[in-house]
Amino acid sequence: MGDTYLVSGLRRLRAEKLGDLQGVGERMAELEAEAARIEDVLAHIDGVLKEVAPGEVIEAIKPVRTNKSRGQAPTGRPTARRDGIGGIPVPRQVLQVMRQENIPLTISQITDCVMALRPGEQRARIDKCVRSCVTQKVAEGLLSRTDSEDDKALFSIRH
Numbered sequence: 001m002g003d004t005y006l007v008s009g010l011r012r013l014r015a016e017k018l019g020d021l022q023g024v025g026e027r028m029a030e031l032e033a034e035a036a037r038i039e040d041v042l043a044h045i046d047g048v049l050k051e052v053a054p055g056e057v058i059e060a061i062k063p064v065r066t067n068k069s070r071g072q073a074p075t076g077r078p079t080a081r082r083d084g085i086g087g088i089p090v091p092r093q094v095l096q097v098m099r100q101e102n103i104p105l106t107i108s109q110i111t112d113c114v115m116a117l118r119p120g121e122q123r124a125r126i127d128k129c130v131r132s133c134v135t136q137k138v139a140e141g142l143l144s145r146t147d148s149e150d151d152k153a154l155f156s157i158r159h
Contacts, residue, residue: 090129093117095142095157104146104154107131 049056088096097113098105105113111127118126134155137143143155 088117090114090118090126091133091137094130094133094137098143098155098157102157104148104156106152106154107134110134110155 046058049058093114094110097110097117101113107127107130111123111130114126114130115121115123134143138145138155142158144158146154146156148154
């Protein structure tokens, strides 16, 4: 009886590990394709450097790692406060929306208004940024929270 449990458990574990291995293989293929694209760009940059600065020692240029491609700060947190269309960060857009509307709004309504200012952005990301911003602004005393009769949280600018 114990062997049946052991065998079924080992089969399940093997299937999971095969799935993990397959996922790693897929990610490796994606990373290899990205590396090939970056190498093409580097070859183009090297060619231009050789033309405009023939004496430049290209191999002496040290690599610098950035987090631009990941969209994250060095701490691993999303860079919600620093990015923005036209240089306007999300928290500033939230306050702008709250001032323009001048009525209590739910998080969803605030997110809708900010999304209108940021076409092409992912709603889930903006919603997360808006929630974080509103929570912070309530703690700072810039926004006030009230509950509506249908138990939805409404937020408004404190005057």
